Amino acid sequence: MLKLGPRPSRADARAHLSTPRRAVLELLVEEQEPLTVAQVAQTLDQHPNTVREHLEALARSGLAKRDQLAPVGRGRPASVYTYAPEASFTSPEYAVLAQVIIGYLTHVVPDGPELRRHAREMGRHWGRAILERAGGEPAPTTRTAGAAVAYLRRMLDRTGFAPEMQREGADQTLRLPRCPVLELAKDRPEVVCSAHLGMAREILASTGGIEPDRVSLEAFTQPGACLLHVRSVAHPGEDLVVGPVENAPAPARPDEVVPARPVANPGTASRGA
Known part of the structure; x- marks a missing residue:
């Protein structure tokens, strides 16, 4: 399939x-x-x-x-x-902790747009943490889009996304064939993928010159990868597009509270589809 x-x-x-x-x-x-x-x-x-x-x-x-x-x-x-x-994950306990955090966030912030905003903000903090740990990988001194995207690619590679560069004229796309938290992304794409978008925006912002509205993410829209777009000008469409994800819950209505999913025991957790 x-x-x-x-x-x-x-x-x-x-x-x-x-x-x-x-x-x-x-x-x-x-x-x-x-x-x-x-x-x-x-x-x-x-x-x-x-x-x-x-x-x-x-x-x-x-x-x-x-x-x-x-x-x-x-x-x-x-x-x-x-x-x-x-x-x-390096340790099964990290998987459980991530599930707990995401489950709690979706429970206390059930509204779709507000939930995605909080997830992007969480991703920005993640991006800053990645930059702090970069250590021997200084930011580019040349403030160009090409240098910024190349730097983001190196950071994403260290994080486990195995990014591949693609160019379409003045626009650039990072194809992400790996995901370090794939099962969580399948389970709660509106949270995890929004966090990934926020993280990428924060890393690009650290290099200067790339505004957040020039960066968008297509998740689960094609076989084998997600696509992170860095455009030469702001894109008027959705900043996050999520394709049909197996196991993902239906989006919540603004007036509907979605309870947190139970956390699986790390020794018996299901792999998912």
Whole structure:
């Protein structure tokens, strides 16, 4: 099935895996579908027993999730494995904390436009934190749009978005094929994607000369990536466009309070579609 939007970023936790085990996890992340031992073994050209050992180790560490297929005929039903959302975080506790913060924000600020404004402001604070940690990556001395976008690209790469530059005349677009908080973005795109937009605007503002209304974001509108646009002039359209996201709740009406979603236990969290 065609899936819109980016894929998860590669987490720091994967750096400690052996090369064969990391390859198994990467396959789960890339496919984003439940896979059997036989499917993984065939794709990676490894022995099923070896693959089963890797998959079970990933499940024990919380980087993968094991489920059982519905029984068909006699015999034990086959196990299937998917990557766990926590595989996109350095620690599962960061995933839980992020879910709690976003759930609380959507509970206390139910109004759509006001919620997005708060999320953008949250993103601006995030952007400033990224700049403070940049350390050895000073802002460009040349105050041009090209230098500013190149600097933003480096900051986004450090953050896990794996950005790719695209140009359309005087306008520039950063294609974002990875997302460090993909499951949260699917669950609450109006909050997470607005925060991403605010973060990008803050980083660009630090370089001088790029006004916020020149920066917009298309999220989950095409297969494989989101698109961050930096235009030569202000764009009159929506600053944030979110495509159809699987698992996302319907937008709230101004008079409707949306309760926070329950936070999944990090050991049993569902991967989502």
